[in-house]
Amino acid sequence: MNNELSTPPTEASSRWLNLSQQNYIHQVSIDCVIFGYEDKQIKVLIPKINFKGDFWAIPSGFVYQDEDVDQAAERILRERTSLRDIYLEQFRVFGKADRSGKEFMNRLIELNLDKVTEKQEGKEIKGDYDWFTKRFISIGYYALVDISKVIPQKSFIDESIGWYTIHELPDMIMDHNQIVEKALKALRSDLDEKLIAFNLLPETFTMKEVQELYEAIFNKTFVRTNFQKMILDLNVLERLEKKFTGAANKAPFLYKFKK
Amino acid sequence: MNNELSTPPTEASSRWLNLSQQNYIHQVSIDCVIFGYEDKQIKVLIPKINFKGDFWAIPSGFVYQDEDVDQAAERILRERTSLRDIYLEQFRVFGKADRSGKEFMNRLIELNLDKVTEKQEGKEIKGDYDWFTKRFISIGYYALVDISKVIPQKSFIDESIGWYTIHELPDMIMDHNQIVEKALKALRSDLDEKLIAFNLLPETFTMKEVQELYEAIFNKTFVRTNFQKMILDLNVLERLEKKFTGAANKAPFLYKFKK
Numbered sequence: 001m002n003n004e005l006s007t008p009p010t011e012a013s014s015r016w017l018n019l020s021q022q023n024y025i026h027q028v029s030i031d032c033v034i035f036g037y038e039d040k041q042i043k044v045l046i047p048k049i050n051f052k053g054d055f056w057a058i059p060s061g062f063v064y065q066d067e068d069v070d071q072a073a074e075r076i077l078r079e080r081t082s083l084r085d086i087y088l089e090q091f092r093v094f095g096k097a098d099r100s101g102k103e104f105m106n107r108l109i110e111l112n113l114d115k116v117t118e119k120q121e122g123k124e125i126k127g128d129y130d131w132f133t134k135r136f137i138s139i140g141y142y143a144l145v146d147i148s149k150v151i152p153q154k155s156f157i158d159e160s161i162g163w164y165t166i167h168e169l170p171d172m173i174m175d176h177n178q179i180v181e182k183a184l185k186a187l188r189s190d191l192d193e194k195l196i197a198f199n200l201l202p203e204t205f206t207m208k209e210v211q212e213l214y215e216a217i218f219n220k221t222f223v224r225t226n227f228q229k230m231i232l233d234l235n236v237l238e239r240l241e242k243k244f245t246g247a248a249n250k251a252p253f254l255y256k257f258k259k
Numbered sequence: 260m261n262n263e264l265s266t267p268p269t270e271a272s273s274r275w276l277n278l279s280q281q282n283y284i285h286q287v288s289i290d291c292v293i294f295g296y297e298d299k300q301i302k303v304l305i306p307k308i309n310f311k312g313d314f315w316a317i318p319s320g321f322v323y324q325d326e327d328v329d330q331a332a333e334r335i336l337r338e339r340t341s342l343r344d345i346y347l348e349q350f351r352v353f354g355k356a357d358r359s360g361k362e363f364m365n366r367l368i369e370l371n372l373d374k375v376t377e378k379q380e381g382k383e384i385k386g387d388y389d390w391f392t393k394r395f396i397s398i399g400y401y402a403l404v405d406i407s408k409v410i411p412q413k414s415f416i417d418e419s420i421g422w423y424t425i426h427e428l429p430d431m432i433m434d435h436n437q438i439v440e441k442a443l444k445a446l447r448s449d450l451d452e453k454l455i456a457f458n459l460l461p462e463t464f465t466m467k468e469v470q471e472l473y474e475a476i477f478n479k480t481f482v483r484t485n486f487q488k489m490i491l492d493l494n495v496l497e498r499l500e501k502k503f504t505g506a507a508n509k510a511p512f513l514y515k516f517k518k
Binding site: 025026027028063065066067068069070071072090092093095096097135137139 | 284285286287322324325326327328329330349351352354355356394396398
């Protein structure tokens, strides 16, 4: 399933004009890798930019002067997923001096001059794209969401937004493919000590589903008995009583995460 | 041993005047936690600022427009330790909106107006301390060094610089004590998979010294036989031949890290 939304692009050029006047910290951005889990696959929520040329970019945003960096990440995630209280981890800063690709940004803007230009009282005013052609230091966050609860939202610059499996990601702008790769690596290394994978599952689940989730994240198979022992030894799961139906009950046990 | 240097403060006020014109990225700083190991203790290299009032702050700096963030951290570390090729890890961004403490910075500057004021052609010019009273997003790095090779260097704002054990840190400015705490936490969690602790040891070492180092980092004791087995199982150490002296040789084996 690809949750593509395809409402018409919003009228948004004036937002380009005011970007640098919005009291954001300059040259700092936040990039969010939103992981979901569906059809035994780890997926990433990725918007396609409403620009000529095929441009994909992970959800990004900026930090207001009076806003904690973590709050900014939460705001951006809320805007894109419609969810509050998302599990998120700041995992790495992307700080190469040449990562923003001035050349690329100029090309993207030249291709789409109509989008960043506005007529005011008969005069053409170019949007404030100087903002974008400066170098950005980006703070990477990854989020783990229950995919069934997400209602993906486009931002004003997006044409569509959809879920992509980690094995079939689009070619994204700048270093965004690398950011997703690093996020996945951080997720794997965080898993053992933090038990965070359960954020990707619905409220209740079977042991088989937990194993499939871990297999999707690590991209390898586990021996069932070993895996179950490892998970149960963590002592974080609560087994639910089966409902008595009278008939023989072959359904597997359901578990939930102990809060 | 406390490697305090106490050369007289350098004449430096004009550097304050020019700070924001130095082509740094604004509102972004780098904070470095430099870990060394000595006398069975983990230590941190901390300068004392040459200001009225007792102010300690971990080594910090800014990022030039054309400089990778990692390069900036390397430059700052090189300036403070006189070492090249230091092992370092970017471990976390400190992004609270109120972490920079405008009030604190103003007090610090009021107390030291003479330091940030300069006489030019008979006119008093206040230093560019607006730079410092703005909010900073700080990127935290920790470094692991062989303490015996470090020659601690003061920056132009320091009165002295010295090594402090993690159990007796000075009260530092802003959130710097918390930054050290988080760095130590990151170091502990990185240890298992990364084998990085060996960066804190000299070229060759005994197994007992390795154990003492791990005990200092985790602040707990390990059973000798278990610990040795764990370390040897990693298969990263090379045991050196003992030199034949003719006499009975009771010296322990020396090891070195396989490159």
